[in-house]
Structure formats: C-alpha cells, structure tokens
Amino acid sequence: MTITRRTLLKTAAAGAAVSALGLPAGAQGIDELVIAYNVNLPSWDPTTGPSAVNPTIQGLYQSVFDQFILQQPDLKPAPGLLTEWGWNEDKTKVHMTVREGVTWHDGSSFTAEDVAWSLQRAADPATGNPIQFVWGTLTNIKAEGNTVTADVAQFDPTIFKWMYFLTGYVLPKEYYTRVGAEGFEAAPIGTGPYMVEKFERDAYVRLKANANYWGGKPDFETVTIKFVTDAAARVAEVESGQSHVTLEMPYEEFDRLKGAMNGYATPISDIGMIFLNDIDVMLDPNVRKAAVAAIDKQTIIDRLLSGYGVAIDTLETPDYDAYDASIKTPYDPQAAVAALAASGYSIDNPVKFKIQTTKGFKPKDYEMIQAIVGLWRKVGIEAEIEVYEIAKHYELRAADQLAPAAFYNWGNSVGDPTTSTGFAMFGPSPHSVWDSQDLIDRIGPLWGEKDEAKRIQGWKDVDRYIAENAYVIPLLQYVQPILAAKGVTVTPHHSGALLPHLMKRA
C-alpha cells in the first residue's frame, strides 16, 4: 500500500478531529471508574418521597450515606455505624452502640446525637418518611455518650432489619438543620465511602473517595455514575468503553458480552410472582391449584430468561430467613387437569379469568405471562391478558381491585418473612391481594412474636399453608446481570444494589 501525501494529510486531519471531540472514557484507563446506572436519582434525601422506597436507587444512596446497620452482600447484617444493637430482656426498650471515630464528609464528627436525631426525624409524620409507621414504634429516643436508647411503643421484631432497609439512613443532624432540606439537596453529605463532588440531575453524579471512611478507603479514587436508563444504550456504553460497569441488560446481550468482559449473574432478592385475588373463579381452590400445577417454571426460566432465574415455590428465596426447601409446588399438568375436572372444567369447557401484567417493566414479564397462559390453555384454563403500567398496578392493588390474577415483582432485600409473605399476604395490608380470614388469623400473631425461632418457624408454616391452598403463585427469583471491563472486579450485592466501593481493580 502506497501512502501518498494526500492520504497522510487526510488521516492526520481525521485524527485531529477525533481527538478534538474528546476521546471516550474507556481510552483513558481506569483511574476514574465510570458506571452506567439504570435509574435516575431524583432526590438526595434517602428518607422521604418516592425515591426513598425505590429499591433500585438504594445503591446510589449507600455510596454516600451509611445505614444504621451495615448489610453485607449476602444480605446478613454486620456492624456499621451501629456496632451493637438489641432489646432488653422483656423487649420494651432498645439500645444501640454508636461507632466512634467516624466523620461526616465535611470533616465534622459523627455522634450518637446524629443517630438519635435520624430516628426521631424518621418517626415524625411531618417529614414525609413513607416508612414512618415502622420508625414510629420507637419513642423517647435518647443519646448518651456513644449509646442511643429508645422505648418500644409497639414491638416490631424487624425494627433492626429496617435499619438496613428502606429509609434506614443516618443523616447529619447539625448540617441538615443548618442548611435545611434545599441546602442538603444541593450539597448532600454522609459518612459513606464516597463524597458527592458534582451532581447533574438526570445526567450523572461524580463521586470522590472518602479517605476517612471507617470501612477503609475505596479502591477507586473517582467514580462517575451516569444515569443511562435505556438498556440498549447501557450495553453500547460498556461495549464502546465509555463506561466500565453496567447492570440490567437483556440476558442475550449479557451472554454475548460476558466472554469479552467480566460478567456476573447473581440471584438477587427480587422475585416474580402472580397475585391471586379472592374474587370470582379464584374462590374455587381447584382452579387455584390447577393454575399453580400447570406452570413449568424451570422451562420458562430456561427458554425465556436464558436460564437466569431460580424457580421458587414460596415467596421466600433461598437467601431469606424463612426459606423452607421442603415446601414444593411441582409442575404437574395431570394434577391440574384433575383439579379442574373436579370443578367441572376441561379443555373444551375452560375456566375463564383475566390476568394482568406489565410489559417491559421486568425482563420478559409479558412473554412469561404469554407462556403461562399457553400452559394453562393445555389444561383447561383460558386466561385473557391485560397489559397495564406499573403505576396502575399500584393503584389497583392499593384499592384491592386487581384482576383474579396479576403479575408483579416483589423486592425484599432484608430477607425477613414479614416483608415478603407478611405484607404480600396479610389481608389488612394495602399490598396484599388475597384477603381471606383464615390467612389473617394465621399471620396476625406472628407480627408481635418475640421468640425469633418461633417466629421464623411460624412464617414457614404460613408459607406451607399458602402453598397448599394456592393463594399465590410464586414464579422465580431474578438474576441480576452485571458487566464490567476486564480491569474491574465487582462484588455483587444480593439486594441488587450496585455499590462502587465493592468494586476493585482486577
């Protein structure tokens, strides 16, 4: 090949133009970690508004703020800002020991006062904390030295679990009261592993490592988290090298890229399920049992989700505290046919009902329901699919107006049975759909059970009862795909939170 003067000039000009436009981050090495995140961050206050209860956003919050108690990647609690915690003998008081030597991002000292104030603020209805009903069970909160104490107004066995769950964050008392809500929104500080350096709403947040972090300085000095909500764009981000890490892409894309990158596929605490409503034909136990037995969950996972999913038989995943592997609801189309026949239904005379589902809210949600409807048709169930937005699901569920069957995903990153089976199946809860009295009677006593072993066994018994009566259809535990550049290793968190301080140089 002959290189002419003209070719050389053209190449040089093109190179200069490309350089002038700015090379993508991937070409600049991995001194500055860039993450393509799947959600926006609307607000920096992790204790108020809709963002506070959005599980996907928690990873962003946990990069800047610490929770009262640290949650490890396997969902188990560990000492964090609180090093010790517990109840007194008769469980009428709680006590917490606060870690010493911790500083806020502005250099001021973190104290037990901050913990007490954060708990008081969370319990104050005026602040708009959506979980106020939990925090409100603690009263007379006091700080003394490095200890915080409170009276238990109403015993809640999960109160300490909420301290590493939604809205369970410690905020700086002195700073927040000085700058106010707007000032905090403009310049948030926490005690977490990263400090906010720059934040452009709906675009990115640039974080600087907290050199004084009590858990050790993070590996990457600077982290930019770009909010890239479109899955195809996120894949392009890591493929082009403009981002080093991303999450939640179609499994086909994950399989295509995992060889060239570090791929992680980890079961997380989110599950897919079908709510059954205690109306119309669902009042017939034979119909419910047939609907459960006719679903081949493993085949659906293998065919539609490329094998990324774990079939479940109760609302507890293997990571949850009340998981019981002995509870099974096997795929048995013959049993489904027999159950339907007992109620006078057959393939020629099918039982009919509506099933509602989202489309694209979770991976292959609509396709899964299509497959299930196809399996049902083979045993004598004719279900009509109605697609709705997730916002409509929430509204219908709160008003108890869902169709006889409705697909949903349930997140429970603390793994306690109250926040899975409890709230999903307890009639008086606005989240429950099946409201029969027998179940209310079984679940009711467990809310205040003080003996932990007895409490967990009680929930296992409830799960078995629900499975036997087919009050709900658990489908699968989701698997979260994460792709990282070869130079980065990621420790996936089973809550689904993507945490930059758990990323290291390979």
Add this chain to the structure above:
Amino acid sequence: MRLIRQILLRMLTTAVTLIGVAVIVFVVIRVVPGNPIAMMLPPGATDEDVLRLTALYGLDKSLPQQFLIWAGGVLHGDFGTSITSRQPVLALVLDRLPATLELSIMALVIAVLIGGVVALTGTRSRDSGIEAAIDIGNGIALSIPDFLWGLILILLFGVLLPVFNISGRITPSLPLNFVTNFYLFESILRGRPDLWLDLISHMFLPSLALAIPLSAIIGQVLKQSLKETMHLDYVTLSRTKGYGENHVILREALPNAILPTLTLVGVQFTFLIGGTVIIERLFSYEGLGNLAIDAVINRDLPLIQGIVILFAVIFTAVNLVVDLLYAVLNPRLRHG
C-alpha cells in the same frame, strides 16, 4: 397597522390556548390510572399512612380546589413542588430548557444544512441518476423514525467507530463554571473550544438522529419548490444573460423558492422539540424530554403540568414567530 392587529390577535389566542392546555392537562393526569401515593407506599403501610401521605401532597382536596390552588400559584410564578425531587417545578423546568433548546437548534441547523445541500444538489442534477438516488435517500431517511436513527448512530459512531460520546451532555470531569445553562452558546461566546468541542461530541449524535427525518422533508420541499421556480420566465432570462447554473439556482431561484420551506421549518421545529423526548432518553441527555419521561413514570403530577405548560408555551411562541416572519418576508402580506 394590520401587522400589529395580527400580532395582538395571535397573542390573545395564545393566551386562550395556554389556559385550555392547563385545564386539560390538570384534569387528564388526575383521571388516568396511576396514583403517585400508591407508587410510594412501602410494604406494610396502613390506610392511615395512605391518608397521611395523600394530605401531605395536597391530593386529599377536590379536583376544583386543587386546580384553584395550583392556578393561583402559577399566577404568582409558583408551579408547585416536584413530588419526586422535592424541588420547585419552575426551577427544574427552566434548568432543563436550555439543554433541550440547544439540542433542538443544533438539530435544526444540521437538518437545514443537509436538506439544503440535498435540495440544491437534486436541483442541479435534476432528471438524472443523482436525483433519483437523492429521492431514494430521502425516502429512507423519512421512513425510519428518529429513535431508530439514534440506535443506528450509537452502533455506528459509539460502538463500531467510537468517535462521539453516546450519553450525557458534557464530560463530568471537565471543570464547569457556566453562568447560564446554555452551555454550548456560552462556551462558544467565551472562546472555550475544550468545552464546546466536548459539548458537540455529546450533542452531535442525538442532534443528527433528530435532524435526519427533518432534513429529508426540507430537502424534498425545497427541491420541489426550486424545480418549479426554475421554469419561471425570470430564471430563463437569467440563463439567457449567460449566468451559470450555480448562479441561477443560488442567486435567482433560491430566494423565491425558500419561502414555503421557511414555513415548513417553523412548523417542523415544534415537532422536533417534541421528538427530543425519546431521543434525550436514548442518549441520556439531561433535557426537558428526559425529565418528562421520569415525571410520567413517577406520576409526578406538578412536574408533568409544568413541563406540558412549558412545551405549550414553546409551541405557540414558535408558531407565532414563524407567522410573523412569514408576514415580514412575504411582500403580499407585508403590504396588505
């Protein structure tokens, strides 16, 4: 005098239109399914919690009461507070408007340039294979929607040949000391090529995705208009005077042929701003469109209202400007 009367009449109809939009949007977003309180209910919330949160966000009042409170606030420049971000709606919306305007204007400039070159080339090579190729190209550009162009451009210039940035508006590590949110205009005015080149690197692909369908329309209309003008007597006279084809097209035919295209560009510009909603999402560009999608997903009622009102203001203002420009440029209208 007639022009002034026309302006006053248009401003009056604009005000009525905006009031109509405000009422319709206010009612519709409260009637469609999706309650913001239901969306923020945590597991275990009781009916009391629902009532408490509903009251906290002022949704416990009747629809007319809510409208009056909101309209009263708007008249005083208060568009309410965003439910999701807890920031004043007006500040949020005005913060994003410059980003969307810059993107739209850049797209318009690209569309006019491409469309203009296509039309002039097509006219210069009329009734030849080149014109046929241009027509086919225009057809393809028009039949593929802008978001698909966006995906194609991301694949081509973001992944296969990573020349441009494919997300965001500016590289986060750059020092940003902007006085306004018109980053591109300000960096050009301040003579900061490091910033404006980076901004263009981020804005080029989304602008091009928006521009391609519009450029096809401009190219088609302008070419047709030019071809018709080329048959007029004064153009033939110009040729007989010995002027070259380029001179005839650019200096004689174009000034008369451009008027219908100008009207079209004005109308299409409003559609182009509407098109930014999807494109901004695809390219994670922090403009109004991206904000609008989040507001709808989260059922952030005050924010949806604010964005829609602002879009309505932009649409009516652009239409007004185009009408006035047309009146000024068209001698028949100018002189009555």
